[in-house]
Amino acid sequence: MNTNLAHVDSVAQPLLELHDIRKRFGGTVALAGxxxxxxxxxxxxxxxxxxxGKSTLIKVLCGIVKPDSxxxxxxxxxxxxxxxxxxxxxxxxxxxxxxNLLPFLSVAENIFIEHLPRNALGVVKRRDMNTRARTxxxxxxxxxxxxxWPVERLGIAHRQLVEVARALMTESxxxxxxxxxxxxxxxxxxxxxxxxxxxxxxxVSIIFVSHHLDEVFKxxxxxxxxxxxxxxxxxxxxxxxxxxLVRAMVGQQLQKEMTHSIGSSARSExxxxxxxxxxxxxxxxxxxxxxxxxGEILGIAGLVGSGRTELLRAIFAAEPPLSGTLMRDGKPxxxxxxxxxxxxxxxxxxxxxxxxxxxxxxxxxxxxTMASLADxxxxxxxxxxxxxxxxxxxxxxxxxxxxxxxxxxATLSGGNQQKVVLAKWLARKPEILLxxxxxxxxxxxxxxxxxxxxxxxxxxxxxxxxxxSELPExxxxxxxxxxxxxxxxxxxxxxxxFSEEKILTYAYQGxxxxxxx
Amino acid sequence: MQLDENLPTATxxxxxxxSMKLLLRDAGxxxxxxxxxxxxxxxxDHFLSPNNISNILTQITINLILAIGMTFVILIGGIDLSxxxxxxxxxxxxxxxxxxxxxxxxxxxxxxxxxxxxxxxxCGFLNGWIxxxxxxxxFIVTLGMLNIARGAAxxxxxxxxxxxxxPSFNAFGSQMIxxxxxxxxIALALVAIAWFVLSKTVFGRLLYGIGNNEEAVxxxxxxxxxxxxxxxxxxxxLVGIAAMVYMARxxxxxPIIGIGFELNAxxxxxxxxTSLSGGRGSxxxxxxxxxxxxxxxxxxxLFGLSDFMRQLITGxxxxxxxxxxxxxxxxxxx
Numbered sequence: 066m067n068t069n070l071a072h073v074d075s076v077a078q079p080l081l082e083l084h085d086i087r088k089r090f091g092g093t094v095a096l097a098g099x100x101x102x103x104x105x106x107x108x109x110x111x112x113x114x115x116x117x118g119k120s121t122l123i124k125v126l127c128g129i130v131k132p133d134s135x136x137x138x139x140x141x142x143x144x145x146x147x148x149x150x151x152x153x154x155x156x157x158x159x160x161x162x163x164x165n166l167l168p169f170l171s172v173a174e175n176i177f178i179e180h181l182p183r184n185a186l187g188v189v190k191r192r193d194m195n196t197r198a199r200t201x202x203x204x205x206x207x208x209x210x211x212x213x214w215p216v217e218r219l220g221i222a223h224r225q226l227v228e229v230a231r232a233l234m235t236e237s238x239x240x241x242x243x244x245x246x247x248x249x250x251x252x253x254x255x256x257x258x259x260x261x262x263x264x265x266x267x268x269v270s271i272i273f274v275s276h277h278l279d280e281v282f283k284x285x286x287x288x289x290x291x292x293x294x295x296x297x298x299x300x301x302x303x304x305x306x307x308x309x310l311v312r313a314m315v316g317q318q319l320q321k322e323m324t325h326s327i328g329s330s331a332r333s334e335x336x337x338x339x340x341x342x343x344x345x346x347x348x349x350x351x352x353x354x355x356x357x358x359x360g361e362i363l364g365i366a367g368l369v370g371s372g373r374t375e376l377l378r379a380i381f382a383a384e385p386p387l388s389g390t391l392m393r394d395g396k397p398x399x400x401x402x403x404x405x406x407x408x409x410x411x412x413x414x415x416x417x418x419x420x421x422x423x424x425x426x427x428x429x430x431x432x433x434t435m436a437s438l439a440d441x442x443x444x445x446x447x448x449x450x451x452x453x454x455x456x457x458x459x460x461x462x463x464x465x466x467x468x469x470x471x472x473x474x475a476t477l478s479g480g481n482q483q484k485v486v487l488a489k490w491l492a493r494k495p496e497i498l499l500x501x502x503x504x505x506x507x508x509x510x511x512x513x514x515x516x517x518x519x520x521x522x523x524x525x526x527x528x529x530x531x532x533x534s535e536l537p538e539x540x541x542x543x544x545x546x547x548x549x550x551x552x553x554x555x556x557x558x559x560x561x562x563f564s565e566e567k568i569l570t571y572a573y574q575g576x577x578x579x580x581x582x
Numbered sequence: 583m584q585l586d587e588n589l590p591t592a593t594x595x596x597x598x599x600x601s602m603k604l605l606l607r608d609a610g611x612x613x614x615x616x617x618x619x620x621x622x623x624x625x626x627d628h629f630l631s632p633n634n635i636s637n638i639l640t641q642i643t644i645n646l647i648l649a650i651g652m653t654f655v656i657l658i659g660g661i662d663l664s665x666x667x668x669x670x671x672x673x674x675x676x677x678x679x680x681x682x683x684x685x686x687x688x689x690x691x692x693x694x695x696x697x698x699x700x701x702x703x704x705c706g707f708l709n710g711w712i713x714x715x716x717x718x719x720x721f722i723v724t725l726g727m728l729n730i731a732r733g734a735a736x737x738x739x740x741x742x743x744x745x746x747x748x749p750s751f752n753a754f755g756s757q758m759i760x761x762x763x764x765x766x767x768i769a770l771a772l773v774a775i776a777w778f779v780l781s782k783t784v785f786g787r788l789l790y791g792i793g794n795n796e797e798a799v800x801x802x803x804x805x806x807x808x809x810x811x812x813x814x815x816x817x818x819x820l821v822g823i824a825a826m827v828y829m830a831r832x833x834x835x836x837p838i839i840g841i842g843f844e845l846n847a848x849x850x851x852x853x854x855x856t857s858l859s860g861g862r863g864s865x866x867x868x869x870x871x872x873x874x875x876x877x878x879x880x881x882x883x884l885f886g887l888s889d890f891m892r893q894l895i896t897g898x899x900x901x902x903x904x905x906x907x908x909x910x911x912x913x914x915x916x
Binding site (some may be wrong): 381383402403404406407408413415420421422423424425426427431435436438439442445446447489 | 782783784785787788790791794795797798799800801802803804805861862
């Protein structure tokens, strides 16, 4: 990183240059003018909030998504790849966030999957392949794994490094790493950084997408911030600070007015309390601890992958928790299945309506009563009239716009589908409601109605735990916001102290704060 | 990144209610059946003779009873390949009880029914429990049961055929009411019960739910295992009943009967419009599907085609039914 000066000069002749890239998906603007230039041998950080446009930009660069307008040049020539293969031929490689390895093939086969070395008969030259794979792994310091092992045998971190090795097999001029450290431990991260340093010395340009600002500062020469699909700023790393970048990511948005009057600050009784609560995916022994009070709307903020959804699923016992205590109304409760959780008065509006929340091809009434069939049946016989009556009553409560209780849930718009999911849980009269991204894919009007509903429920004494990636949403709704990072709660803010900046600072620096303890 | 590229775009449209759709679906199969009957009535001499109709109904009965059970299993997204072998196993167990000396006919028949149905229920329970508890595909588990039940049937009987049942039991098997075989009426009654269970009870609702979206049903607090086991057990009970009907009609119980019956039962369910991936379909459709297979079998022979051609054409119909189902799915989804 003592080569910063050289890079300043070389930016004048960028290897990769993007000018005003725009892309819409239907009514959603994904990219609204991204401008970016990367010098040869430069490590360029790309940062932005969830949904700022980073993934779409990567898809544009590797030929998966075609931009609507804008120009890209690579080494001075126009660059418009139609497929990832095109991109590769031009020397641009991406190591994706999701793994693209074939688990039952060997490490060597995975590395060479695109060009398996073959003899004249088309038989794979296994020994040759294995030797070359060995060299490739040695080159990135992966000496401890055998290239004949199936990828299945490797841990997630090693798989990530194998992906890097595969990307390096083809001569690349530009290598894009999409959140490569998300699954790595600090030692493996160090190893990856050493590899990146080496590549930089060989003149390869690297675009490094990360949620971790400290990594960006450690590794990158320059950094570009995206917000709402637009380039906000590109800075030399030595000329900026973490605080400045966080402000750039958040923007100078007006603080939302605090229209919501908070109930008395004297807390009412605790309805749910976690003590050192752990689930299968939580890496920390001390787990998670917090209290949820009657009538409280408690928000959970955090980056994608910080463990918010997993926490909700564990509370609801969708996956059985590992250890720790869950207290319901002050008494320890052993919840082993969603059925137990529901009996304990907990409801769960899942993140994914289509996969987990609704049965789209079944009638609205059947969806509404799915969790409370005992209330609309006698001796196992469904009472259609009771079922429709309940659906109509809740439908009216929630201002559901629908053709009738007998229509399929698939006929509804996103917002109304979400109301059906809410109705399903309200039919059970829960005391605690867990909401995961309650307004995702919901139009503005329905969003406001769902907010109003959530507040009304809190006033009636329900305790609500809300996970959302939209900070303004949490700041409008919640009495208190907890920030999660890497499966820990790294901060908790009362309403008076809400600000996007504070929340993001916690979210991005969670790792650092924790190690500082 | 949370770009909402897959925002749902569907808004409230004037789609017909589901029950209406189901009705239309069954109506379509019904029309196909009527056309088929018309065709054979016009092209052959004896197709509509009372004798031939009783014949067809008798021939349909066993397959229909097996197909009712198969409907439950396919509705939850499973499959049961073992019903043919189970039929043989249930029959030899029931047949052994039936031929115990010194029992009154009533005692013998009731005990035999209990034994046959109990055997079927046990095999079905095992199918369901093993696949649900270990999360195995029912295709494989019931493939295992296919061999287990056949082997057990051969072992129990030492590969011998059991016969000489009480004459009145046999007479019952060929009893007619106004030309309609009593055994077919039993099958119809079972269809009615199955229809009621599937469309009017909480149990039936959840079977459809599981076939459509298992995870949503689980997260709504229902135990998937209970319902999966129940569906397979019901299929087993129906195999037991089918075994009793078989013995009443043919007056024998042999360990080698029922080979390939599972395929006919699956064919009836699929032709009847039940989706192989689960969650959609009805037992009324299954009834119509079984009738189509029976009418085809009988009509094609009367038409003068060989049994080989009959088999060939039945195969074509099965594939056609699945293709039509694919289109129906698209229309329902739209």
